[in-house]
Amino acid sequence: MSTSPPPDGRARILDAALRLIARTGGADVSMGEIARAAGLSRQAVYLHFADRAGLFVALARHVDERRGLEAALRPVHEAPSGVAAIGEFVAMQARENPGLWAVARAFEAVRRRDADAERSWQDRLAHRLAGCRGLVDRLAAEDALRPGVDRDTAADLLWTMTSLRMWEDLVLERGWSAARYVRHVTAAILAAIAREGAAGVSPRRSTRRAGRSR
Amino acid sequence: MSTSPPPDGRARILDAALRLIARTGGADVSMGEIARAAGLSRQAVYLHFADRAGLFVALARHVDERRGLEAALRPVHEAPSGVAAIGEFVAMQARENPGLWAVARAFEAVRRRDADAERSWQDRLAHRLAGCRGLVDRLAAEDALRPGVDRDTAADLLWTMTSLRMWEDLVLERGWSAARYVRHVTAAILAAIAREGAAGVSPRRSTRRAGRSR
DNA sequence: GAGGAAGATTGACAGCGTGTCAAGCTTGAC
DNA sequence: GTCAAGCTTGACACGCTGTCAATCTTCCTC
Numbered sequence: 006m007s008t009s010p011p012p013d014g015r016a017r018i019l020d021a022a023l024r025l026i027a028r029t030g031g032a033d034v035s036m037g038e039i040a041r042a043a044g045l046s047r048q049a050v051y052l053h054f055a056d057r058a059g060l061f062v063a064l065a066r067h068v069d070e071r072r073g074l075e076a077a078l079r080p081v082h083e084a085p086s087g088v089a090a091i092g093e094f095v096a097m098q099a100r101e102n103p104g105l106w107a108v109a110r111a112f113e114a115v116r117r118r119d120a121d122a123e124r125s126w127q128d129r130l131a132h133r134l135a136g137c138r139g140l141v142d143r144l145a146a147e148d149a150l151r152p153g154v155d156r157d158t159a160a161d162l163l164w165t166m167t168s169l170r171m172w173e174d175l176v177l178e179r180g181w182s183a184a185r186y187v188r189h190v191t192a193a194i195l196a197a198i199a200r201e202g203a204a205g206v207s208p209r210r211s212t213r214r215a216g217r218s219r
Numbered sequence: 220m221s222t223s224p225p226p227d228g229r230a231r232i233l234d235a236a237l238r239l240i241a242r243t244g245g246a247d248v249s250m251g252e253i254a255r256a257a258g259l260s261r262q263a264v265y266l267h268f269a270d271r272a273g274l275f276v277a278l279a280r281h282v283d284e285r286r287g288l289e290a291a292l293r294p295v296h297e298a299p300s301g302v303a304a305i306g307e308f309v310a311m312q313a314r315e316n317p318g319l320w321a322v323a324r325a326f327e328a329v330r331r332r333d334a335d336a337e338r339s340w341q342d343r344l345a346h347r348l349a350g351c352r353g354l355v356d357r358l359a360a361e362d363a364l365r366p367g368v369d370r371d372t373a374a375d376l377l378w379t380m381t382s383l384r385m386w387e388d389l390v391l392e393r394g395w396s397a398a399r400y401v402r403h404v405t406a407a408i409l410a411a412i413a414r415e416g417a418a419g420v421s422p423r424r425s426t427r428r429a430g431r432s433r
Numbered sequence: 434g435a436g437g438a439a440g441a442t443t444g445a446c447a448g449c450g451t452g453t454c455a456a457g458c459t460t461g462a463c
Numbered sequence: 464g465t466c467a468a469g470c471t472t473g474a475c476a477c478g479c480t481g482t483c484a485a486t487c488t489t490c491c492t493c
Contacts, residue, residue, distance in 0.1 A: 013469095014469070014470080030331075032331050032332065033331075033332065035449085035450060035451085036450080036451070036452090037449095037450075037451095045470075045471090046470070046471055046472075047451095048453095048470080048471070048472085049469080049470055049471080051451095051452070051453080052469070052470075055452095056451080056452070057451075057452090114328065117244075117246050117247075118246065118247065130392070151410075153406075154403070154406075158399075158403050161389060161393045161395070162403065162407055164388070164393075165385050165388040165389055166380075166407075168384075168388060170382075170384040170385075170388070171379050171384075171385070174378070174379040174382060174384070175375060175379055178344070179375050179378075181375070185372075189368070189372050189376065192367075192368075192411070193376055193380075193407075193410075193411035193412075196365075196407075196410040196411045197406070197407035197410045197411055198407075201415065227440090228440070228441085249478085249479060249480085250479080250480070250481090251478095251479075251480095259441075259442090260441065260442055260443075261480095262441080262442070262443085262482095263440080263441055263442080265480095265481070265482080266440070266441075267440095269481095270480080270481070271480075271481090
């Protein structure tokens with residue numbers, strides 16, 4: 006939570022990388038470009054990070070701090086029921102994913118070649134999965150879990166169906182609006198893993214954010 | 220369908236690339252490696268394909284021919300009902316995806332930088348989407364479409380939930396067996412887009428292929 | 434058999450990105 | 464004044480892509 010006016014080299018590099026990646030779609034930003042954007046020499050970057058992969062691993066953590074990850078999840082925890090929590094979870098994805106997407110893209114490209122990046126990836130994967138598992142447990146505790154679907158399966162399904170990739174497919178590729186995404190993905194998830202009657206039929210208060218459709 | 224014993228240069232290159240990509244996980248195969256694997260000089264590759272992206276676009280077509288795409292889809296078309304057809308569709312994914320995955324990975328990496336590759340990608344995307352649309356129409360014709368879900372939405376949902384990415388998440392990342400994948404993904408899809416009673420409760424004959432769980 | 438076109442080969446080169454090295458500069462603390 | 468931190472400049476090795484030019488082999492045709 007350190008938002009100081011004069012960011013030191015390391016933070017300046019990370020911020021610059023973040024800006025750059027978000028702007029270009031996270032494709033191929035080079036170390037030189039990042040350095041230039043940070044107002045430093047290329048070598049300065051290597052003084053702070055061992056290599057490209059190291060920078061991206063650090064970047065992933067940095068992103069979590071910049072956006073309040075905990076704060077974003079609060080509505081999920083405070084939801085009155087498991088079903089509502091899942092709705093909030095999807096809504097959160099719709100809110101956060103646009104800003105996360107480019108970084109994730111870049112990160113995913115780097116993890117294929119670097120063991121550290123891969124470990125870091127697996128960490129976050131496990132973390133998100135644990136969150137899903139928690140939601141499923143809550144559903145189960147309320148006896149709202151769909152019969153015939155065990156907890157592990159439900160958690161994995163919830164996990165994929167709320168993944169950045171699914172969001173990318175529907176919103177970026179198919180041009181769904183955020184509202185449409187929230188509405189139908191929530192419904193689909195609940196249909197898949199929640200008891201029949203459990204789904205709140207009319208979405209009480211979906212995301213306000215419009216989002217253009219294609 | 221031309222399986223000639225002496226494949227000419229072009230085909231030899233494509234086959235070599237395919238082998239190589241499948242073996243290495245599709246990561247970073249270089250033009251030089253492909254050439255060497257094909258038993259040709261690096262320049263020979265450039266005589267057949269304009270550049271890296273061009274090679275991959277051709278490769279995508281080549282893969283479709285090598286595996287009988289139409290043949291693989293036959294069970295889907297011949298299924299007795301829309302619901303059954305969707306089950307067959309998922310089963311086909313489970314059968315074909317392991318061989319397709321690496322190529323798709325490599326292709327996806329290339330499309331970000333090349334207009335031709337991107338166009339080719341969009342083509343296949345549209346093609347698969349049309350297939351999904353057909354399945355949804357069939358469902359609708361049988362009055363088995365879930366109320367409250369319009370055809371477009373259902374088609375898009377079917378399309379993402381049968382995507383290579385979802386398969387990758389569940390099978391590769393989460394270690395699901397093929398049978399588990401078919402069973403639960405089919406169920407989830409039907410729950411999401413089909414009328415309540417429509418889903419055949421017990422999977423009649425799922426994939427025989429075991430697939431190790433993690 | 435001469436001529437040619439198609440398909441390959443060898444070797445060299447420019448351009449770009451990564452990662453490393455060495456030497457030197459600036460600034461602030463003690 | 465000295466010392467360490469943080470940064471800079473410049474050069475370099477290495478690997479990959481794409482391009483060029485010259486040469487060779489084969490096989491087909493007249």
